[in-house]
Amino acid sequence: MPVVAIxxxxxxxxxxxxxxxxxxxxxxxxxxxxxxxxxAFTYLIAPTATFAELRDGMLPKGxxxxxxxxxxxxxxxxxxxxxxxxxxxxxxxxxxxxxGHKSLLRFQTPELKGYxxxxx
Amino acid sequence: xxxxxxxLKDKYRLLTRDLDWDYDYADRKKAFPxxxxxxxxxxxxxxxxxxxxxxxxxYWKYQAEKEKKLYAIFDAFAxxxxxxxxxxxxxxxxxxxxxxxxxxxEYQAYQGYAHVGRQFxxxxxxxxxxxxxxxxxxxxQTQIHAMSHYNKFFDGLQDWTHMHDRVWYLSVTxxxxxxxxxxxxxxxxxxxxxxxxxxxxNLLFVPFMSGAAHNGDMATCTFGFxxxxxxxxxxxxxxxxxxxLLEQHEDNVPIVQKWIDKWFWRGTRLLSIVAMMMDxxxxxxxxxxxxxxxxxxxxxxxxxxKDLARYGIRMPxxxxxxxxxxxxxxxQTWWIFYNYGHxxxxxxxxxxxxxxxxxSEKYPDTFxxxxxxxxxxxxxxxxxxxxxxxxxxxxxxxxCQIPMAFTExxxxxxxxxxxxxxxxxxxxxCSDGCKHIFDQEPEKFSxxxxxxxxxxxxxxxxxxxxxxxxxxxxxNLGHDNMDFNGSPDEQRWNAWKGTEKDAKNKDAKDKDKDxx
Numbered sequence: 029m030p031v032v033a034i035x036x037x038x039x040x041x042x043x044x045x046x047x048x049x050x051x052x053x054x055x056x057x058x059x060x061x062x063x064x065x066x067x068a069f070t071y072l073i074a075p076t077a078t079f080a081e082l083r084d085g086m087l088p089k090g091x092x093x094x095x096x097x098x099x100x101x102x103x104x105x106x107x108x109x110x111x112x113x114x115x116x117x118x119x120x121x122x123x124x125x126x127x128g129h130k131s132l133l134r135f136q137t138p139e140l141k142g143y144x145x146x147x148x
Numbered sequence: 149x150x151x152x153x154x155x156l157k158d159k160y161r162l163l164t165r166d167l168d169w170d171y172d173y174a175d176r177k178k179a180f181p182x183x184x185x186x187x188x189x190x191x192x193x194x195x196x197x198x199x200x201x202x203x204x205x206x207y208w209k210y211q212a213e214k215e216k217k218l219y220a221i222f223d224a225f226a227x228x229x230x231x232x233x234x235x236x237x238x239x240x241x242x243x244x245x246x247x248x249x250x251x252x253x254e255y256q257a258y259q260g261y262a263h264v265g266r267q268f269x270x271x272x273x274x275x276x277x278x279x280x281x282x283x284x285x286x287x288x289q290t291q292i293h294a295m296s297h298y299n300k301f302f303d304g305l306q307d308w309t310h311m312h313d314r315v316w317y318l319s320v321t322x323x324x325x326x327x328x329x330x331x332x333x334x335x336x337x338x339x340x341x342x343x344x345x346x347x348x349x350n351l352l353f354v355p356f357m358s359g360a361a362h363n364g365d366m367a368t369c370t371f372g373f374x375x376x377x378x379x380x381x382x383x384x385x386x387x388x389x390x391x392x393l394l395e396q397h398e399d400n401v402p403i404v405q406k407w408i409d410k411w412f413w414r415g416t417r418l419l420s421i422v423a424m425m426m427d428x429x430x431x432x433x434x435x436x437x438x439x440x441x442x443x444x445x446x447x448x449x450x451x452x453x454k455d456l457a458r459y460g461i462r463m464p465x466x467x468x469x470x471x472x473x474x475x476x477x478x479x480q481t482w483w484i485f486y487n488y489g490h491x492x493x494x495x496x497x498x499x500x501x502x503x504x505x506x507x508s509e510k511y512p513d514t515f516x517x518x519x520x521x522x523x524x525x526x527x528x529x530x531x532x533x534x535x536x537x538x539x540x541x542x543x544x545x546x547x548c549q550i551p552m553a554f555t556e557x558x559x560x561x562x563x564x565x566x567x568x569x570x571x572x573x574x575x576x577x578c579s580d581g582c583k584h585i586f587d588q589e590p591e592k593f594s595x596x597x598x599x600x601x602x603x604x605x606x607x608x609x610x611x612x613x614x615x616x617x618x619x620x621x622x623x624n625l626g627h628d629n630m631d632f633n634g635s636p637d638e639q640r641w642n643a644w645k646g647t648e649k650d651a652k653n654k655d656a657k658d659k660d661k662d663x664x
Contacts, residue, residue: 030589030591031588031589031590031591031592032185032186032187032332033185033591034181034182034185034332038591038592039591040591040594040595042570042571042573042594042595043594043595043596043597043598043601044573044594044596044598044601044605045573048605049604049605050606052604054601054604056543056576058543058563058565060562060563061561061562063483063522063555063561063563064522064525064536065487065538066480066483066484066487066488066538066542066551066553067484067542067543067551067552067553067563068542068543068552068563069540069541069542069543070540070541070542070543070544070600070601070604071540072604089539089540090538090539090540093536093538093539095525110567110574111565111567128574129573129574130573130574130575130576131574132543132565132567132574132576134565142521142561143521143522143524143525144521144524144525146517146518146521146561147518147560147561147562148521148522148525148561
């Protein structure tokens with residue numbers, strides 16, 4: 029349903045379009061059932077970066093504060109990309125595997141239940 | 149023969165009816181260009197009745213009396229170092245949020261009512277909006293004066309207008325009003341006069357003012373009393389407006405309902421900051437957020453919507469979600485600020501043992517299960533000397549602009565993720581309510597100025613987060629931000645009250661002489 033506006037043609041380019049990020053894009057990454065971190069994180073990353081560069085190069089800074097981070101077994105972790113099951117390929121670029129601008133990646137570590145097994 | 153003296157009723161009639169005139173030199177539609185485009189149909193403006201029938205002379209006289217009393221108390225408060233009588237220095241952080249987040253909204257309300265007060269072709273509505281506009285200006289001024297005393301003694305109050313325009317969490321309150329003011333005049337009235345002033349204001353105003361009263365803050369409390377009669381008038385006006393619109397034409401009903409749905413949800417998101425204030429920031433608690441929601445929305449609002457049912461108005465959409473959210477929202481919001489305490493211009497802290505028990509008692513179904521563990525983790529880390537601050541910027545909701553921290557209400561360890569695609573772009577939301585609002589007006593909300601995304605676009609200075617905080621937000625790092633524990637605010641407070649071992653701290657001495 030369109031906005032009701034006094035201006036006849038109320039139309040503007042999206043404020044967060046990918047062109048505004050100087051060759052990079054935004055990717056959101058969240059760790060399900062680990063609410064020590066109140067929300068998913070926002071990363072500025074080149075679409076040509078590999079999944080390994082994101083996972084092993086960028087995620088540790090924020091996520092490693094969690095006492096369970098060092099226990100993550102990436103082989104058994106599962107992923108969702110924009111809500112759909114997803115199997116990342118470490119050596120392929122983000123854009124090659126459909127991780128686009130403002131995509132949301134979520135990972136699950138079923139054997140880790142969070143601090144006090146409380147999803148924290 | 150002397151002219152007959154007019155009584156108030158006659159004066160009001162002359163002001164709001166006879167002062168209006170028809171234009172023989174211009175098209176009336178061109179004189180009031182904003183009146184039609186929203187689709188609202190007004191058949192007879194003369195049916196508008198302001199229940200207070202205020203005229204200018206009575207208004208000035210009445211307000212001047214209140215000002216005199218108010219400023220006498222401010223003076224006494226300042227001369228007697230009234231800030232030393234608050235329960236604890238932690239309390240002042242609630243004032244920091246109020247001054248940076250809420251007072252600028254009073255100013256926005258002043259601007260908003262001045263604008264719509266020009267745009268209605270009915271003189272009665274124009275006068276009512278004009279008076280409310282002046283009220284709102286008075287409120288922002290008296291709030292500044294009430295809190296200026298605290299600015300001499302506490303950090304974080306010095307640059308509130310600048311911060312309101314820029315700081316990430318203040319974009320939540322700013323964008324709320326920007327949204328209302330950039331809408332048409334009738335939507336503005338439903339948004340602010342009805343949904344906000346009438347339905348939800350008791351959940352903003354009453355908690356802050358009774359919080360002040362319970363915590364020894366005479367200045368803020370007195371401001372509250374002084375504004376109370378204005379607020380009562382605004383609430384009555386909010387009700388008058390909605391009844392007027394609904395009675396004017398049946399075609400107005402679905403439009404008004406759509407606005408109620410939107411602004412009720414926007415309002416509940418805005419109030420999450422009040423929820424955390426009540427449950428976490430007041431050293432002496434008034435009542436829990438859950439209790440406040442039950443009394444002021446579920447009971448009072450329930451009766452209101454029953455009354456409006458005869459016009460064909462139903463309860464706002466997603467009201468059933470709020471019945472579940474009242475158990476969670478304050479805990480999840482304070483956790484956001486605890487996570488990002490290094491990036492806020494006020495202090496955060498872990499609740500004391502006593503406070504944790506109070507929360508368990510007030511939230512028997514949720515606190516111990518979902519939220520106490522968060523605080524136990526935080527405390528464990530703090531005791532190791534590792535008070536944690538989240539290192540990456542959060543994902544934000546496109547509509548309310550709050551970090552995406554709210555959970556599924558039926559699965560409170562799972563973040564509630566919602567998304568929409570619009571013209572090839574992805575947009576993310578914290579709730580069905582925020583997604584619904586976006587989907588109704590994607591052209592508008594695809595313009596959201598999301599602080600995190602703006603930082604990454606390079607529009608907020610940088611390159612580092614610390615540069616943004618210091619140079620773009622003007623947060624005085626090491627003073628305004630970080631944990632209350634160990635803050636200059638805490639050290640000064642202890643020095644003044646002679647309560648703590650490190651009362652002789654050097655930092656505390658700086659401002660010490662100001663109060664001696």
